[in-house]
Amino acid sequence: IAERRDPDSVFADWLKATENATVFALQLTHRQQRVLQGTTVEGAIEEMSSRRDLIWQTASNLTFFKKKAVSMEEASWALAVIM
Numbered sequence: 001i002a003e004r005r006d007p008d009s010v011f012a013d014w015l016k017a018t019e020n021a022t023v024f025a026l027q028l029t030h031r032q033q034r035v036l037q038g039t040t041v042e043g044a045i046e047e048m049s050s051r052r053d054l055i056w057q058t059a060s061n062l063t064f065f066k067k068k069a070v071s072m073e074e075a076s077w078a079l080a081v082i083m
Contacts, residue, residue: 001074002064021080023048052079 003009004019025048028036036042056075059065 001059001070001078004074004077005068018081019077021077023052023076023080023083026052026076026079048079048083052076055079 003011004015009015025041025044028045033045036045052072052075055078056070056072059070059075
């Protein structure tokens with residue numbers, strides 16, 4: 001996230017390539033989520049939401065993010081890149 005915010009990042013090309021990365025499970029509509037109930041992937045939505053929230057909530061522990069907090073969108077992107 002810090003590198004993504006830095007316009008002079010040495011990783012700029014890679015970051016540009018990943019700027020639209022998303023976690024599919026976090027993009028599902030309520031109706032799509034209901035279809036997954038009772039399947040082996042039913043818990044994926046909750047699991048991915050939990051991981052995204054962990055990134056979002058713990059980022060404030062890092063000094064770099066004291067000036068500008070990490071947004072939920074940035075946390076979602078970070079999770080997508082990690083996954």
